[in-house]
Amino acid sequence: MNFFDDGSPYLSHPLLTPDRTSAEIDRIGELIDGLADHSLVVDLGCGFGRHCLELASRGHHAVGIDPSAAMIAAAEASRAALSSSLEGTARFIVGSADTTELGLEPASADLAVCLFTTFGQRSQSLPPSASTTDLLQAAARFVKPGGWLVVEVPDRQRTIDGLVTSEQLGPTAVSRRFDDDTGVLHERFENPTSTFDLAYELFSANELEDLLETAGFATAQVVPAALVPPPPTFMTVVGRRQS
Ligand SMILES: C[S@@+](CC[C@H](N)C(=O)[O-])C[C@H]1O[C@@H](n2cnc3c(N)ncnc32)[C@H](O)[C@@H]1O
Numbered sequence: 001m002n003f004f005d006d007g008s009p010y011l012s013h014p015l016l017t018p019d020r021t022s023a024e025i026d027r028i029g030e031l032i033d034g035l036a037d038h039s040l041v042v043d044l045g046c047g048f049g050r051h052c053l054e055l056a057s058r059g060h061h062a063v064g065i066d067p068s069a070a071m072i073a074a075a076e077a078s079r080a081a082l083s084s085s086l087e088g089t090a091r092f093i094v095g096s097a098d099t100t101e102l103g104l105e106p107a108s109a110d111l112a113v114c115l116f117t118t119f120g121q122r123s124q125s126l127p128p129s130a131s132t133t134d135l136l137q138a139a140a141r142f143v144k145p146g147g148w149l150v151v152e153v154p155d156r157q158r159t160i161d162g163l164v165t166s167e168q169l170g171p172t173a174v175s176r177r178f179d180d181d182t183g184v185l186h187e188r189f190e191n192p193t194s195t196f197d198l199a200y201e202l203f204s205a206n207e208l209e210d211l212l213e214t215a216g217f218a219t220a221q222v223v224p225a226a227l228v229p230p231p232p233t234f235m236t237v238v239g240r241r242q243s
Helices: 018-031 050-057 068-081 085-087 135-143 156-161 207-217
Strands: 040-044 061-066 088-092 109-114 143-154 166-169 172-179 182-190 195-201 216-222 234-240
Touching: 018 050, 018 216, 040 050, 040 135, 040 195, 050 061, 050 068, 050 085, 050 088, 061 068, 068 088, 109 135, 135 143, 135 207, 143 156, 143 182, 143 207, 143 216, 207 216, 207 234
Parallel strands: 040 061, 040 109, 061 088, 109 143
Antiparallel strands: 143 234, 166 172, 172 182, 182 195, 216 234
């Protein structure tokens, strides 16, 4: 099964606590010199909506996009559990972030985020460019000039250097393999009842900067760390939409 389908291990990822999500949003605010009140933020690959819901609870407008119906259903369930007032400010769309048909006004968003290894995802049955170049081009259309893009992904070399090729996590056997030819890391999670496959392309900081710049985002900062560590292999690249 696709790692992000029904029953996904991602829905119970032990690192992704509400406190962490709140600290990640604080950190994004620091990196972009503050997010103005009532900003519009688009979350490319929003997963179960944790960042959108945190942003909306702080008074911003958040739009989360994700091709996984299971992730969007979980996001909507969390929104309903939190407060009905968030319905107007946190909106979720099932779809790939590379498409132009997201109903977003051109040059309308103050910030786009693509966090925790969404950039480069290959698990979904979408063309490889959907979560890389096409996603960046879509972001360049709806982020306003001077607006921001924050991308958080694993750094390729640090990930390869520290790769644990097999381990047992409770009832789940995990195996990992990096394909040198494609630059894609494959992970398999097997437990007694199901098997989930995850695949994502890995980048160096320079490659990521080049991709952002080609799409029209000037690099403002490259931080060799997660928004909130761990994992120790992550990096965060901050881009600013050129006019
Ligand atoms: C590792 S999760 C990260 C989710 C979320 N950003 C977070 O921090 O919790 C990666 C997400 O990317 C989504 N994804 C994969 N390809 C995508 C694409 N082309 N456009 C948007 N999201 C995509 C997956 O469905 C999954 O929910």
